[in-house]
Each structure stands twice: as C-alpha cells, then as structure tokens.
Amino acid sequence: MTAAPTGGQYHLRHAGPDGVVEAVVTEVAAGIRELRVAGFDLTEPFDVDQAPPGADGIVLVPWPNRVAGGTWELDGVTQQLDVSEPKYGNASHGLLRFAPYRTVSQTESSIEQEATVHPQHGWPFTLETRVHHELVDDGIRVTHTITNRSGVRAPFAVGAHPYLRAGDTPAEDLVVTLDAATAFSTNEQKVPDGSFDVTGTDSDLRGGRRAGDSDLDTAYTDIAADQDGVRRTTLHGPEGDGVELWQDESFPYVQVFTSRTFPRGDGTGLAVAVEPMTAPANALNSGEGLRWLEPDETWTGTWGIRRVWS
Structure with a gap:
C-alpha cells in the first residue's frame, strides 16, 4: 500500500446545531486537508494521494512566506538558510513544511500535534511547536503554541496556508472582503520593499472585491478588529x-493570494488562499512582527475558519 504524501490522516467529526462538521487533519505539516459544515466545503480539499497543492492547508513555522535570499543576520553573523524556493532564490514557508508531527492527544472532534524545529542550516535554535485543531459548531478553531528550548533567546513567526472555499461557488465568483488599510509592496523576489495605503488601489478589499477580477499575492496589516481583537x-x-477566516490579536497580518495554478480536474484554475500570519514575509530581516522568546518561554495564538450564512 502506498503511503499518503501527507502521512497519517486524522478524521474529525462534530455534530453541530446546523449540521455535522467534518475535517481531515494531516500528520505532515499539521495541515487541514478537508473541512466542511453540513456538506458545505470551507476549504479547498485535495486527494489523499496528493501532496498539498500550493502548500494547501499547511502550518508555516518558524516563519511564514519568504526570507530574501535565505539569509539573515544574527548578532552580526550572516545565517544561510537552505533555499527552498529556487525560482525566486528565497527560503520559503519555514522549516516544518515536510515534517511529520507527533500526536499528543485526540478526541472525536479534536487533535493536538507537536513537532520540534531543530538547529539546522541558518537556524541555530530549538523550538517546540504544538498545533491544536478543534471542531466547533460552525467550523474549526486552531491554536498554536511555541516554546523556546534553545537555552538562548530565539526569534519566530507563525502562519498557516488554507485556501478558502464557499461550497460549490466557483472561486471566480467569490467576493473577498477584508477591512485592512495598509498593504505591502514587493520586489521581483516577492519580498516586501515597502507599504502603502490601499485607498483607491486594486488592493483595497474593504468594500469587497470579486476574486476573478483580482490579482493578489498581498500581505495586509492595519486590519480593523472587534472589541476582542479579532480580525x-x-x-x-x-x-x-x-x-470567514478569523484571527486573534496574536496574528496582526494576513496574506491574500489569488492563485491561478491550483489543480482543477485535468488542468488548473483559480483558488483563494487567506493566510493568517504573526509577521509578514522577510521578518527575520526586517524585524517587523518578529517575536523573540526567552529560554523556556511559551507563546500562544489562535485563528479559525467558520461558515457564514446570508
């Protein structure tokens, strides 16, 4: 029997008031392979015999998005990460993208997994990471925990890479709404080189924008939050x-990506990724949003995906 590219498959189920909530969480990258409420898909599913297309559903740690050239400086010494995105010459999506997670605990409707980021090329730290997926009445709640086991102060950032879906609605017809005032511009390496007020630009999603009319691979900040700090x-x-993808105050950034190369049957088509992030791309160099943990210090942050009705 051929093993799944994403390792073990954890099937979760919760009987909610509006129908059964179901998810499949993977061993590799602690990803979400399927998520639906009463048969209504909330994420783009992919087959068990596939690797996650376009990083679909995976956890990004100890940085999301890109590190320019795979290099950054630590105490005056240049660190060289492995270049995992040769097309642009960057280190991309952290160090656990292809790593298996260990199961800590599991119930019918939840699973907690853990993985360790060990020292390696360009990364002289040890981080213990945990991801807790829990089904709730209208979707899923995801909690990340990072603990520094390095013996020295260590940096990190966290993100996730779900592609959202609204049942059978074609991705082209989805209207994307995000109350964010600022976006990041990028250079030829897709690395931030500045920020701008989105007013009057095609990046302004505050009034809603049809995905089929958008060309976005854009990080946002200055996102309006409710009284609980949720964006x-x-x-x-x-x-x-x-x-809806929601993120607590620990995740002040989000990336919106309209991919036109997502696998669709025998070809490719549009899919929309909405990626909660604690920091934008290249945070190891810019310092923006980058967090530092003292030895044995722990950080926790939460986001989720829920169905919304008209």
Missing part, C-alpha cells in the same frame, strides 16, 4: 453564503 476576512458567493 476577519470573508469570502461569499452571489447568494450570500460564504466562509
């Missing part, structure tokens, strides 16, 4: 039903 990105179809 929200919604995708909805013409009838109003949709999906």
